[in-house]
Amino acid sequence: MEDLYHILQSDPKSTREQLKQNFKRLALQHHPDKNQCTDGSFFVKLNNAWEILGNEEMRHEYDVRWRERCTVQDLPIQEEVEFSEFYAEDCEGEEVYKYPCRCGGDFTVTETDAKLRFDIICCETCSLTIKVLYCDLSYDKHSTNSVNSTLRTDPAT
Ligand SMILES: [Zn+2]
Numbered sequence: 001m002e003d004l005y006h007i008l009q010s011d012p013k014s015t016r017e018q019l020k021q022n023f024k025r026l027a028l029q030h031h032p033d034k035n036q037c038t039d040g041s042f043f044v045k046l047n048n049a050w051e052i053l054g055n056e057e058m059r060h061e062y063d064v065r066w067r068e069r070c071t072v073q074d075l076p077i078q079e080e081v082e083f084s085e086f087y088a089e090d091c092e093g094e095e096v097y098k099y100p101c102r103c104g105g106d107f108t109v110t111e112t113d114a115k116l117r118f119d120i121i122c123c124e125t126c127s128l129t130i131k132v133l134y135c136d137l138s139y140d141k142h143s144t145n146s147v148n149s150t151l152r153t154d155p156a157t
Contacts, residue, residue: 001069001119004049004062012063016054023050052116065118072120075129081107082133083114101128 005011008022023046032040052058086097086109097109105125109118109132119132 001066001117002045002049003066004053007045007049008053016056019050019053023054058112058115061112062116065113065116069118069120072122072129075120075122077120077131078128080131080133082135083109084135086132099130101126101130103128 005014008014008019009026010019010022014022026046027043027050028034030043030046032043052062081099083097086099086107089096089098095111097111097114099107099109099121101107101123103123103126105123107121107123107130109121113121114134117132117134119134120129121132122129
């Protein structure tokens with residue numbers, strides 16, 4: 001999970017207007033069309049940060065999650081798991097993503113979590129903690145996805 005306020009060169013006390021101004025300024029500076037040398041990844045991060053912080057509801061959700069993350073970030077991480085390893089499941093009409101824990105319980109990521117890239121997940125049943133790696137923050141999403149699925153041809157699974 002990234003510090004979105006840091007990306008927008010602002011802080012949690014900034015007003016939406018301030019965030020917007022910073023976003024505009026940074027987006028102009030880092031736009032891939034204007035910067036031949038950048039791969040656009042910062043621009044994608046920037047857009048993502050504004051998409052979340054520019055939306056009052058999402059911003060609130062992010063703030064809550066960020067505080068929560070601060071309390072769990074010191075827990076020992078058992079494993080790092082790519083988000084693509086999670087399987088989708090329908091939970092009362094809402095899509096959630098699960099990854100089995102060795103205790104038989106699950107690590108659960110909600111759609112909102114995924115959008116916020118909430119990355120430190122505790123097992124629902126035991127106290128194990130994993131870190132989720134979100135690898136989709138590249139400028140050309142589709143090509144990376146196809147590379148990932150090409151690599152994922154493990155006959156053992
Ligand atoms: Zn567990």
